Amino acid sequence: MAIPFTLQPGDPSLADVALLAREAGSLIRKALSPSALGAFGGSVGDDGGRSLAASKTSGNDLVTETDKAVERLIISRIRARFPATGPGAHAILAEESSTEESTLTDAPTWIIDPVDGTTNFAHGFPFTCVSIGFARGKTVLLGAVYAPALDELFTAERGRGAFLNGCPIRVSGSVDIHRSLISTGFHAYIVGEERASGQYQAHALPGGGRGGPALPTTTTAADVSAIAMAPPGVGSAAPPAPGLPSLPSSPAIDSALWNLRAALVLGRDVRRAGAAALDMCYVACGRLDMYFEAGPREWDFAAGQVIVEEAGGYVCDFTGRHAGSPASDQHPDRVGPFDLGSRQVVAAASRQLAESICPYLVLPR
Missing domain, CATH: 3.30.540.10 (Fructose-1,6-Bisphosphatase, subunit A, domain 1)
Structure with a gap:
């Protein structure tokens, strides 16, 4: 039954x-x-x-x-x-x-x-x-x-x-990512474990992490609409200018920086406040248009999920899989409904807004 x-x-x-x-x-x-x-x-x-x-x-x-x-x-x-x-x-x-x-x-x-x-x-x-x-x-x-x-x-x-x-309360209803205020997080469980174990090294991510589109280096509408090239390597320890000290990197940091870049390039502005449940509630009441993060556990966003959805918002994972997803889907990564245990979440004011960023998001490798 x-x-x-x-x-x-x-x-x-x-x-x-x-x-x-x-x-x-x-x-x-x-x-x-x-x-x-x-x-x-x-x-x-x-x-x-x-x-x-x-x-x-x-x-x-x-x-x-x-x-x-x-x-x-x-x-x-x-x-x-x-x-x-x-x-x-x-x-x-x-x-x-x-x-x-x-x-x-x-x-x-x-x-x-x-x-x-x-x-x-x-x-x-x-x-x-x-x-x-x-x-x-x-x-x-x-x-x-x-x-x-x-x-x-x-x-x-x-x-x-x-x-x-x-x-x-109701979500903002935003469907235009270029006019959206986006929040994200860099989860301590992932980054901290790598820091503690000394796993830092340079890594490069392919476009979108799953063969997705590349991100432009500028934020004009023309650049965003003309995404076609493979992205540069992400997370290189080499400094961007002569005379700066090098910094170590890791798969978790590389993926977090890539996802942050997606939000910076595509969105109006970015916030990082450090409390997943409140980020989701701020989406629910329209203070934020979208929040995403890799790494949270069920307790970080379970309550937030029902609050966002009941406020008219949309919650999915990085592939776009959501609570109403069927057991099978044309997209090979979308099998079954959104999984609270997936350790990845996108909460947005609309499905269109969530699907504007999902192709760019990557998980730590």
Whole structure:
């Protein structure tokens, strides 16, 4: 029997998820208060007072005591109502208690990022949030993202619209990438692991990474419309001008720079704020026209996915595969629907906008 992609009797309501996000966010707000920000003085990795911050996989991927405390609070509230085993059991996929092998199943599942934007938080940069999604059959049905510094709560229930602090929100509706504000990210899991393992070296990417079109070196409409040549090598360690020191490179950095170049060349401007869930919510309410990133896990964008889609937006992977994709498609890379575990996401104000950039996007090799 097919897994029902709707809420079932006994499932949490959107109000339940929203209240939990606000309660968890209050812990983040407390830690971000002026009296607490002094604990984050100095540089990451020194002894300047950041005892709250510790590395998970590298110096780029941080976990703080607040991450752990927020996750413990959320899980305790869930387990008080939904058992881990037996009738009515709910699974939990949460950032700090999951492993690389943890995956989303068809079971009813809470998908939690206790502090999205941990590096921002550890530096006292307030672009951070708590993200909670609830899924059945790998379909996210409820989402709540709370940004405590701005007291903004984004919520959505599948089929019932998206909201910011209770007011309906809609995407910008942009279809013209040249007039679009684009956000992206350079995911710590990928870049940090390569940095820690010393895998830096020079690499070149073919056009679009999958034989796609080349990017121009200028931003005029004529240049963009006349894309035909193979792109230059990306990520060379050689400096662009005499007298500059060389920098190491890696497949992850090369692909991130290529994707950034796509956004810079094709879009109006680019932002990089460092919190995937909030980036997606900003697409949902029209502050951004598009966001893309390689590397995020399910907890980074599960809640954001339903919020964007309920606000009229479009979510897909780098091949263009989206939630409504059929089991087969003329495009050889599009087999089956969008996979939350694919570690790649494009969230856009329209399908046309997403498909304007997908041919250029590459994944780390």
